[in-house]
Amino acid sequence: MAHRTWGGRFAEGPDALAARFNASLAFDRALWREDLWQNRVHARMLKEVGLLSEEELRAILQGLDQMEQEIEAGTFPWREELEDVHMNLEARLMELIGPPGGKLHTARSRNDQVATDLRLFLKGAIAELLEALLAVRRALVREAERHLEPLHVLPGYTHLQRAQPVLLSHWFLAYYEMLTRDAGRLRDAKERLDESPLGAAALAGTGFPIDRHFTARELGFKAPMRNSLDAVASRDFALEVLSALNIGMLHLSRMAEELILYSTEEFGFVEVPDAFATGSSIMPQKKNPDILELIRAKAGRVLGALVGLSAVVKGLPLAYNKDLQEDKEPLLDALATYRDSLRLLAALLPGLKWHRERMWRAAEGGYTLATELADYLAEKGLPFREAHHVVGRLVRRLVEEGRPLKDLTLEELQTHHP
Incomplete structure (x- = not known):
């Protein structure tokens, strides 16, 4: 049985099924870069306050560097029985450098460790999403500029009934405005999560003379969090990000829905590029807008992540509870879903083929x-x-x-x- 850092209290090991049920490595392994970064900064802080020697710090940093190389090369010995990314990295460090590796966790708990990793991960993920959003917004502006001519008109709809004619460029810019607000929501969320939980330990801080301002600064946070209970117990920062992702996906879903409708024979306004469509296994004539349909469907998946995490945290007492392990899987999935949806739309939009005459006839009819x-x-x-x-x-x-x-x-x- 693998050595567990918390095993001293127990006379026997966990049930095999319980151990698998308890493990989170399958999804929290995504935090390995943030965990290594945090470990380096935490080790340097321990040296600064006299809890590590120069020699111990050097050994720890060398071990962490070797582990990073192993992970990037695909040779790191991940072990599910060690539960999570934190224990895997700590166990490997101790294998590589011996007793100094066991000092790294001084003045720290996995409770503040994972909260710090998650905030670091989200800061990077939001920066990536803002770039992806910018690419879609630029694509929308370029398409609007391409379709400024007065003849590039389509019917505007209310209740899905023809209402008044609008320029196609106006349609593109409507979604530009929505996505601009989506970017603002992500920036707001990033601003609020930019505080460091590190040093809160399990829930009550630590008696060691640590320097929380040092670790916050070196990890790129504005400041340490002020309350240790709040630092380890709260996931409102994750919910806020999920809420922004949900609203963003709703906007992408609406755009996808309109493009799906407009690409039908009944509307005939637009044709989806071949690279973003599929055919039928039985009907040779079919050209199906599968990518747009999946973006529409995956909006429900992101909504489910928001509702799911809300249900997890709604009744939790302070401070940390194992329930919070359930924050990462839906959050990481929602981040990837939104990112990929944005990237696909940025590539798809320039390839849309709009049928100007068909749109004009539709805009002219219906007493618009x-x-x-x-x-x-x-x-x-x-x-x-x-x-x-x-x-x-x-x-x-x-x-x-x-x-x-x-x-x-x-x-x-x-x-x-x-």
Whole structure:
């Protein structure tokens, strides 16, 4: 049985199924870079306050460097029985350098360790997402600029019924505005999580003379967190990020839904690039917008991550509880889902083939200029509500006769109102 750092209290090892159930290595291994970074900074701090010698620090840093090389080369001996990324790295360090490796965890608990790793990971992940968001926003602006001509018009919809004509560029820029707010939400979340939990230990801090400002500064945080209970118990920072991801995915889902609709034969406004579509195993003619459909579906997956983590933390007493192990899997999955969705849309948007004539005909039909006609009558002095009623009667008559609004003559209009 593998040595466990907490095993001294127990007369026997855990049940095999319980050990597998308890392990989180399968998903928290993603935090290895952050954990190594934290270990280096923590070791340097311990040396600064006299808890490690220069020789011990040198051995620890060399061991951590070797472990990083092993992980990057794919030769690191990951062991599920050691539960998580933290214990795997600590155990390997002790194998490499002996007793000095056992001093690294001085004045630290996995409770503040994992909270610190997760905040570090999220800071990097948010920076990556902001770059991906910027790429989509730039693609939207470029497409808007390509379709500025007055003939690049499509129907605007309310209740999914034709309402008024809008420029295609206006459609692109609507999503640009949504994604700009999404970027702002991520920046806000990053600002609030930019505090270091390290030094809170299990929940009550530590009696060792540590320097929390040193570790916070060296890890790139603005400051240490002020309350040790809050530092290890809280996951609102993760929920805030998940909330921003959820809203962002909702916007991508809406865009995907519209593009799916517009690519149908019934609309016929746009064709999805071949590289982002698939065919049918039985129907040779099919071209299915699978990537857009999956973006639409995965919005539900990210929403599920937000709801799931909310359910985990809603009733937890202070401070740390094992329930919080369930924060990482949905969070990491949601981050990857949103990132990949953004990257796919940034690549897909420039390849869309818009059918200008089909859009124009659709925008011209459906009596979409009825509002402008009512406005014209209002400009002539007719109260708008009366103008609205007059035009409504005209539209009903034209519908009954099967005529478009553009066929209406001035004389006909004057028969309804001089």
